[in-house]
Amino acid sequence: xxxxxxxxxxxxxxPPMSAEERLMVAVRIRPLxxxxxxxxxxxxxxxxxxxEDTDKFDVTRQKRALDKRYSFDVxxxxxxxxxxxxxxxxxxxxxxxxxxxxxxVFAYGPTGAGKTHTMVGDPNQPGIMVRALNDLxxxxxxxxxxxxxxxxxxxxxxxxxxxxxxxxxGYLELREDARGKSIQVAGLSEISTxxxxxxxxxxxxxxxxxxxxxxxxNRTSSRSHALLSVTVRHSVPVDKKDHLRMRVRQGRLFMxxxxxxxRANKTKNRGKRLQEGAHINRSxxxxxxxxxxxxxxxxxxxxxxxxxxxxxxxxxxxxxxTVMIAHVSPSIAQKxxxxxxxxxxxxxxxxxxxxxxxxxxxxYHVSQYHTVISELKDEITRL
Ligand code: ADP
Ligand code: MG
Numbered sequence: 001x002x003x004x005x006x007x008x009x010x011x012x013x014x015p016p017m018s019a020e021e022r023l024m025v026a027v028r029i030r031p032l033x034x035x036x037x038x039x040x041x042x043x044x045x046x047x048x049x050x051x052e053d054t055d056k057f058d059v060t061r062q063k064r065a066l067d068k069r070y071s072f073d074v075x076x077x078x079x080x081x082x083x084x085x086x087x088x089x090x091x092x093x094x095x096x097x098x099x100x101x102x103x104x105v106f107a108y109g110p111t112g113a114g115k116t117h118t119m120v121g122d123p124n125q126p127g128i129m130v131r132a133l134n135d136l137x138x139x140x141x142x143x144x145x146x147x148x149x150x151x152x153x154x155x156x157x158x159x160x161x162x163x164x165x166x167x168x169x170g171y172l173e174l175r176e177d178a179r180g181k182s183i184q185v186a187g188l189s190e191i192s193t194x195x196x197x198x199x200x201x202x203x204x205x206x207x208x209x210x211x212x213x214x215x216x217x218n219r220t221s222s223r224s225h226a227l228l229s230v231t232v233r234h235s236v237p238v239d240k241k242d243h244l245r246m247r248v249r250q251g252r253l254f255m256x257x258x259x260x261x262x263r264a265n266k267t268k269n270r271g272k273r274l275q276e277g278a279h280i281n282r283s284x285x286x287x288x289x290x291x292x293x294x295x296x297x298x299x300x301x302x303x304x305x306x307x308x309x310x311x312x313x314x315x316x317x318x319x320x321x322t323v324m325i326a327h328v329s330p331s332i333a334q335k336x337x338x339x340x341x342x343x344x345x346x347x348x349x350x351x352x353x354x355x356x357x358x359x360x361x362x363x364y365h366v367s368q369y370h371t372v373i374s375e376l377k378d379e380i381t382r383l
Contacts, residue, residue: 023316023351024323026089027342028076030114032330040332043077044069049328051339070342072349078330082121086131089323093253094135096321097232100249100357104256104315108344109327110337111260118325119226119257120207129228129255133199136230136253140194148233150192151199153206154185156283156307157224164206164226165189174310183310190231203228225283225308226257249359254315258284258308261344262337283308288344290316295350319356324348 049070093103107115121127140147153164161172166189230253238245286305293301303313326345328338
C-alpha cells in the first residue's frame with residue numbers, strides 16, 4: 001500500500017528532535033492614502049517603528065519626548081513589496097512544512113490596515129497564500145509518489161465555522177481527538193491537488209464565499225477570520241526492499257487572515273453589526289488573553305473561550321513555528337488603533353514554542369496482509 005492507514009497498523013513514534021523557538025513578530029505599515037494627510041507613525045529602520053504620541057494640543061517642543069519607539073523582529077515600511085514580505089516571513093515556513101514541521105502565519109490588525117492585501121493580495125500583487133502554495137507545489141512537482149498535499153479553507157464568522165471550499169455544507173463543529181491533543185473541524189472538505197491553477201481557482205472561489213459586510217469604517221472590509229490550511233505528507237519505505245514499513249513525516253501550514261481588531265464603537269455598529277462585533281471581539285479578545293498569558297509565562301492558558309483560539313492552540317503554545325504579521329496605518333487618524341496593535345504585537349514577541357518534527361514509522365501489521373490475501377483469493381475463485 002502507498003498510503004498507510006492508522007487503523008490496524010502498528011504506529012510507533014520515534015524520539016522527536018525538538019527545539020525552543022520564539023514566535024516571530026513582523027509589522028507591516030501600509031502606504032498613506034491620498035485622503036490621509038498626516039503621518040503619526042513611520043519605520044525608523046528594518047526593526048524599529050516610531051509612533052508620535054502627541055495630541056493636537058501638544059506644543060511642538062514637547063513632541064520628541066512623547067514619541068514612542070517600538071522594536072520588532074522585522075518592520076516592513078510603506079514601500080515594502082509582496083515578494084519581500086513573503087520571502088522574509090513565510091518562505092522558510094514552506095521549507096519547514098516540507099520537512100515535517102507545523103507552521104502558522106497570521107495577519108493581525110484593524111480594518112483597512114492591509115491584512116487581506118498581505119495574505120491574499122490581487123492577481124497583479126499576489127499575497128502570501130498564493131506564493132506559499134506556488135512554492136509548495138513547485139517543491140513536490142514530479143514527486144507525486146512520495147508527497148501528498150491537501151488543503152482546506154474555512155471561515156469563522158459570528159463564532160460559526162463555514163467551509164469556504166463548500167459553503168453549502170452549513171455550519172461545522174469542532175471535534176477534539178480522544179487525548180484532547182489535536183482539534184479537527186468535522187466535515188470540512190480536504191482537497192488533494194498539486195495543480196497551482198486548480199488551487200488558485202479554489203482560493204478565488206473561497207474568497208468570494210467569505211461573509212463580507214459593510215461597516216461604517218470600511219465598506220469592503222471582511223468581518224470574518226479566514227483560515228487556509230495546507231497539509232504535506234511525505235512517505236517513503238524505511239528500507240527500499242521492505243514496503244511494509246513506511247517512514248511518514250507530515251507538516252501543516254496555517255495561513256490566517258484575521259478580522260479587524262478595532263473596537264466596536266469606532267465602526268458605529270448597530271444591531272446585527274453590534275452582535276457581529278461582539279463575536280469578533282470575543283475571538284480576538286480570547287486571542288489577546290492567550291497572548292497575554294503566554295507572554296507572561298502563565299502556567300494555565302485558556303484556549304476554550306473562542307473557536308479561533310481553540311483552532312490556534314497548537315500554533316500559539318504547541319508544536320508549531322509561528323509568525324505574526326501585525327498591520328498598521330501610518331495615518332494620524334488611526335493613531336489609537338496603531339498603538340493598540342503595536343502593544344499587542346510587542347507582547348506576542350515574548351511567546352516561545354517548542355518545535356518538534358512530526359515523523360512516524362508506520363509498520364503494516366501482518367494481519368492486514370492476511371485480509372488482503374484472502375480477499376484476493378475470493379476474487380480469484382469468483383473469476
Ligand atoms: P484589511 O484586510 O486589513 O481590512 P485591506 O488589505 O483590505 O485591509 O487594505 C485596505 C486597502 O488598502 C485596500 O484597498 C488595499 O489594496 C490597500 N492596501 C493595503 N496595504 C497595502 C500595501 N501594502 N500597498 C498597497 N495598497 C495596500
Ligand atoms: Mg481584510
